[in-house]
Amino acid sequence: MKTALSNTLVARGLIILLMIVTLLPFIAMFSAALAPQGTYPNGLQWPADPQWGNFVRAFEVSKMDQLLLSSTLIVLGVVPISVLIATMAGYGLAKLTTNKYKWLYLAFVFGLTLPFEAVITPLYYEVRALGLLNTRFAIILPLIGLYMPFGVYWMRAHFLNVPHDLTEAAQLDGATRWKEFWLVQVPLARPAIMSLTILLFLWTWNQFLLPVVLVQDPMQRTMAGALGAFQGQWGTDIPLLCAGALLILAPTIVLFLMFQRQFVAALMQGAVKG
C-alpha cells in the first residue's frame, strides 16, 4: 500500500516536472514579451512595469488580422480538396482494385518519408513556370500533392477495415459506385476523415519551408511563414518578437484547447499510422 502510494507520488512528480519543462519556453517568452520595448530582458522575471501594450503593437506591426485571413485562405484551399481526393483514392485503392494495382499504392507510400527539401528546388522552378510565385497558390497546390502519400495511406487503411459485405451490396456501375461512396462510405469514415482534417490543418498552418522559398510577401503566407518573416523584421526587438510570436501562436493554441481530445487522438493515430 505504502509503496503504491509513493509510486504514485513519484509518477506524478515526474509528470509535473515534464510539464514544467514543456511550459517553460512559453513562460519565458511571455515574461520577455512584457519587458519594455527594445530592451534585452534578463532571463525569467516578472517585469516591474509589464508592458501589455507590446501585444497591441505586435498585433499592429504583424498585421495579425491579415495574417489570419491569409492562413485561413490557404487552409481552405488545401485541406478540403486534399481530404476529398485522398478519401476517394483511399477508397478506390482499398475497395476497387485488385492486388495487381499494389504498385500504385506503393508509389503513393514511397512519398511518405520524402523530405520536402528533396523537391523544393524543382518546385520553385515549377511554380515559377506556372506564374504562381508569391501567390497563395504557390503554397496551396504543392501542399495538396505533398499530402497525398499520407492522406491516401491513411484513408486506404480505414477503408480496408470496412467489412466487405457493405460494398458488395452495390456492385458494378460507376454511378451507383459514386452514390454508395457518398451515402454509405463517407459517413462511415467520418472519424478517419475528421482526424485527417485536423492533421492537415495543423501541417498547413505550421508549414514553413514552402512559404520561405515560394512566397516573399508575409501577407500571402502561412502562419509559420509569417512568423519567420516577423522574426526577420522584428527579431532585433526581443520583447516585440516574443509578443508577436505568442500572438501568432494563439489561434492554434485556442483551437487545440477547444478540441483537445480530437487533436490528441488525431496526432497519436497519425503518428502510429504514419
Place this chain on the structure above:
Amino acid sequence: MTAWLFIAPAAIAYAAFVLVPLAMSFYYSFLRWDGIGEARFHGLTNYLTVLTDPKLLQIIGNAFQLVGYFTIIPVLLGLAVASVIRGHMAGPFGTATRTILFLPQVIPLVAAGIAWSWMFASTGVVNQGLRAIGMSDWARGWLGDFVWALPAVGIIGAWVLLGLCTMLLVTGITKIDPSLYEAARLDGARPWHEFRYITLPGLRQEIAVCVTLTVISALASFDIVYISTLGGPGITTTVPGLEIYRLAFAHRQVGLASALAIVLMVLVLISIAPIQWFAREKK
C-alpha cells in the same frame, strides 16, 4: 475504370507536385546550373562532391548527430516516464498532462525555435537557472558555442518530440495485458526485469513509431536551425535541409543542391528501412 476515376485526382496531384519535381531533382543533380543561365551536363561530379567534400560530409554528419538528440532523448525519457506512470493517466490530471505535453506538437517549429533561442540567449533562462544554482561558469551563449550549439539545437528538437513520444508510449503500455505484470510480481521479478521482459517487448511497435518519426524530423530538419542558428557557429549546426536551400537559392548551385537533396532522400529511406523491418519482424 471506376477505380481509376476515384484514384486519378490524387494521383495527378501527387504526380504533378511530388513525382515530377522529384524526377526534376534527379535530372538537375547531373547538371551544372546556376538556375538562370544555361545548364551544362556535369555527370556524377555533383554526387562525388557531396560524398567527398569535407564540409558537406560534416553537414550530413550533423544531421546524424541530431538524430541522437531528436530520437534518443524522447524515446528514453518517454520509456522511463511511461513505465513509471503506467495507469496514472485517467481523470482530469491525465487530460491536463496530455494537453500540456502535446502543446509543442501543435505549434510551428518556427515558434519553438524562437522560444528556445531566447531560452539559450546569453541573458536567457538557461543561464539564469545555471547562475541561480551556482554554476555561473557554465553560463554561455549556447547557440554560438562550438561545442554546445548542436546539442542545444538537439534539445529544441527533443523538446518538440518528447510529449508525442511519451504519450504514444504511455498509451502503448496500457495495452499490455496487466496480468503479465501480476504474474511477474508473483514470481518475484524486479522492476528492471518487468521492464526488460514485459514492457520493452510490449512496446516494440510504439518504439518503432517514435524512432521513425524522430529520425525523419532530425534528418530533414530545417525550420529550427533556420530560426535559431542559421547553421552557425562555423558550420557546426548546418544541416542538409538548410544547405540545400542555400546552395539552390543563395549560392546558385542548383545541381549540387539537387544532388544533396537526392542523397538526403536516400539517407532517410536507408535509415527508416531497418526500423520498419524490426517492427514488423516480431509482430
Place this chain on the structure above:
Amino acid sequence: MRNQSRHALRIAALTLSVAATAGTALAAPSCGTDPVVLNSYFETGFPLPTRLAEEFTRQFPNVTFDIKEDQFANMMENSPRILSEPNAPDLIRVPSITDLVANNLLRNLDADFDALGWDQFPAGQLVQLRVEEGGRPRGTGSLYGMGINYSMTGVFYNKELAAQIGMTEAPKSVAELDALMAKAKEAGILPVMQWNKGTGGFAFPLQNLMGAYGAPEPINDWIFQKDGATINTADNLKAAEHLEGWIKAGYFPSDANAIEYFQMMSRFMGGEGLFMFNGDWESGNLDTNAKDKFGFFIMPSLEEGGRHASMSSPLTFGISANAANPECAAFFLDWVARNEEARKINVEVGGSNPGGPTDLPMPAVEPGSVTEQSLAAGATLAQDNGAMDFIANATGAIFAAGWTPELQKMVGGQQNAGGLLEAVQREYETQLSR
C-alpha cells in the same frame, strides 16, 4: 508639312537646350504624376531608408512605398532569388552586386547616370558600384547601384569608461590602441564589444587591422575580383594574427559567437565594452538615444602619422532589372543625394556622408556629437585616399560561406590566422571558378 516638322524640330531642340541648362536632360527619369507604388526591400534595423521613403512620399504624394524588411544575412542569401522573380523589387538593398550583375538581375544605371547628371557626383563615390560585363572585375564598367549614403567603419568608444582608464584622446597608433585595451582589461572593463553571430562581425576589426598593416589597394583588387588577387598576403596575415592576439588576450566577450548585431548595440549602449568596431551608420542612433556618452575615432595607422585606411562603402541600393518602376526608383536615388531635406535626414538618422554633388552644402551637425566625429574621420580617410570596400562584399556568398564561419571558428579557438586567410581564399577561388 515640311515646314511644320521643321518647326517641331526647332521646338524640340529648344526644349532640349533649356532642359540641358537646367541640369537635367529631356527624358530624365521621374515618378510622373500617376500613383506609383515602389516595391522596396530594405534591411531590418536601419530606419534610414524608411525615413527617406516617408519624406519622399510627403514631397511626391503620388508615390508610396511597399516596404519589406529582412535581416542582413537573409538578404544576402535571398536577393538573387527575389531579383529573378517576376515582381522583383524596384528598390533593393544589395550588399554585394557582382553575382547579381553576372546574372543580369540588376538594372544598368548608365542611362540614369547621364539623364540625372550623376557626373556631378565625385567619381570615387561610384567606383565600388561599377562592374564590367559578366560580373567581374568590379571597380570599372557600367554602374549598377547607388549609395544612399557613404559610410565608414571605425571605432566607437564609451566616454565614461575611457575616462576611467585615463584615455584622453584617440589612439594614434595600433600600439596605443593595444595599450588602451590592455589597460581596460586590467581595470576589469571589457575592452571590445563585438558581435559574431549570424554574420561575422569580427570582419570589422580584422579589416581595420588589415588597413593598418598594409595598403588598401591590394585589398580592393581582391574585393573587385581582379585577376590573381589574393587575400592571403603577408600584411593581411599580420593583421589576422594581431586579431587572434586580441581574441586570445580576452579582449572580446567570451560569448561573441552568440551575440547578434543588435544585441551588441544594446549591450554597448548599456555600458558594456570600452570599444566597438562598427560603422558610422550608428552615429545618428547613438546621438539620439545616448547623447554625449559615446565617441568615434578612425582606426589608427600602424605607426603614428601613417596612412589611414578603412572600410568605407556606400549603403548600396540597386534597381531590379525587371522592376515595374525603374525610373521612379532612379529618381528617388537621385533625390536622396540632392534634396536638402533628404540630406538632412541622411546625416541625422544615417550619421554618414550623404554623398551627392560636392558643391552641395553638408547639413549642419551638432558640435561634439558622434556624427561630427565620424564625419571628420571620413574627411581624414578621404585625405589619405584610404577607402576600401568591405571584404565581405567580394562575392555574393563569401560572407556566409567564408568569413562568417571562419571568423566564428577563430573566436571559438578552432582556427588560426593563417588558416583563416587560406580558407577564405580557397572559398573565394571556388566561387570564382563557378
